[in-house]
Amino acid sequence: MDCLFCKIIDGEIPCSKVYEDEKVLAFNDINPVAPYHILVVPKKHFASIAEVSDKDMGIVAHIHSVINKIAIDEGFSNAGFRIINNCGEDGGQEVKHLHYHVLAGKKLPLYEAEKK
Ligand code: AMP
Ligand code: ZN
Numbered sequence: 534m535d536c537l538f539c540k541i542i543d544g545e546i547p548c549s550k551v552y553e554d555e556k557v558l559a560f561n562d563i564n565p566v567a568p569y570h571i572l573v574v575p576k577k578h579f580a581s582i583a584e585v586s587d588k589d590m591g592i593v594a595h596i597h598s599v600i601n602k603i604a605i606d607e608g609f610s611n612a613g614f615r616i617i618n619n620c621g622e623d624g625g626q627e628v629k630h631l632h633y634h635v636l637a638g639k640k641l642p643l644y645e646a647e648k649k
Contacts, residue, residue, distance in 0.1 A: 534578060536578060536628075536629065536630050537628050537630070538572075538574050538578075538628055538630035538632060539578055539630060541558070541560065541574075542558050542574070542576050548560035548561070549561040551571050551603060551607070552573075552599060552602070552603050552606075554599070555576070556575060556576055556577075556592065556595055557573055557574060557575055557576060557592075557595065557596060557599050558573075558574055558576060559571050559572065559573045559574070559599065559603060559635075560572055560574075562634065566636065567636040567637060567638050567639055567641060568637070568638025568639055569607060569609055569614070569635065569636065569637040569638040570634065570635070570636055571603060571607075571634075571635040572632045572633070572634060572635075573596050573599055573600055573603070573632065573633045573635060574630060574631065574632040574633075575592045575596065575631055577589075577592070578630055578631075579592075579630070579631040580629045580630065580631070581620045581621055581626055581629065581631055582618055582620050582631055583620055583621060584631070585631065596633055597616075600614075600616060600633065600635055603635065604635070604637070607637070609637035609638060612637070612638075613637070614635055614636060614637035615634075615635070615636045615637070615641050615644075616633055616634070616635055617633065617634040617636065617644075618631075618632070618633050618634070619634075
């Protein structure tokens, strides 16, 4: 499949790996917008969160559990962090493989939903 993150998971395209287990891979975003900008992706291809059925939704709990581990290992758990999932055109999703952005390491600016 012609999917950038599947190619990273398969090792065809290199990444700066942060964490890996049998179900997920986490790596540094190539264009970081914060001191820590990590992408957490399931190894199984889902085009977006909208494509994940109830049956497969356990992967989302696993991803959150992995994010907690990464936050502790990288040392930003106490200071805090932000998890972002962009879905579809209006959500600004560019790579059509489910992924969670984890931003940390500075006081993050307000995001769209908080703007009046
Ligand atoms: P999104 O807009 O939510 O689909 O985010 C896609 C993210 O993937 C962006 O933050 C990009 O900087 C990041 N990205 C694109 N190509 C790569 C790559 N080869 N390695 C790591 N991150 C990438
Ligand atoms: Zn994929």
